[in-house]
Amino acid sequence: MAILDRLPTTDRLQRMGLSVDGSCCLCADGQESRDHIFSACPYSKLVWQAMLDHCGFHRASLEWEAELAWLSANLRGKKMRVIVCKIFWCSFVYHIWEERNYRRFRDKKRDCNTLIHSIKETVNIRIQSIGHL
Numbered sequence: 001m002a003i004l005d006r007l008p009t010t011d012r013l014q015r016m017g018l019s020v021d022g023s024c025c026l027c028a029d030g031q032e033s034r035d036h037i038f039s040a041c042p043y044s045k046l047v048w049q050a051m052l053d054h055c056g057f058h059r060a061s062l063e064w065e066a067e068l069a070w071l072s073a074n075l076r077g078k079k080m081r082v083i084v085c086k087i088f089w090c091s092f093v094y095h096i097w098e099e100r101n102y103r104r105f106r107d108k109k110r111d112c113n114t115l116i117h118s119i120k121e122t123v124n125i126r127i128q129s130i131g132h133l
């Protein structure tokens with residue numbers, strides 16, 4: 001859904017004619033769009049940068065399309081590190097969207113460090129389940 005830009009971000013809802021607040025609820029300083037909430041948003045940048053560092057990729061996070069291209073080019077094969085990084089990417093996207101929905105609909109908020117911790121916990125559980133296969 002995120003890759004295909006089919007999530008109901010407020011920029012898409014506005015294009016469909018709905019009257020919604022289009023500001024990003026993660027940083028409160030940008031128009032919500034897929035590209036913003038998953039790559040340009042300062043909140044998401046901090047979270048993804050922590051994931052990159054944790055996976056041993058010491059580079060800056062990229063714009064959405066460039067990040068997808070980098071992931072596609074570099075995360076190939078079945079090495080454990082590649083599998084773990086793919087799980088981190090999926091967990092990152094899931095948690096950012098979940099956080100967006102918590103803030104927009106439930107008035108709940110987690111800071112970056114709490115979200116990073118939650119993503120790492122999720123990934124650890126997934127890795128342990130792979131080890132049991």
Ligand SMILES: [Zn+2]
Nearest residue numbers: 024027030041
């Ligand atoms: Zn933002």
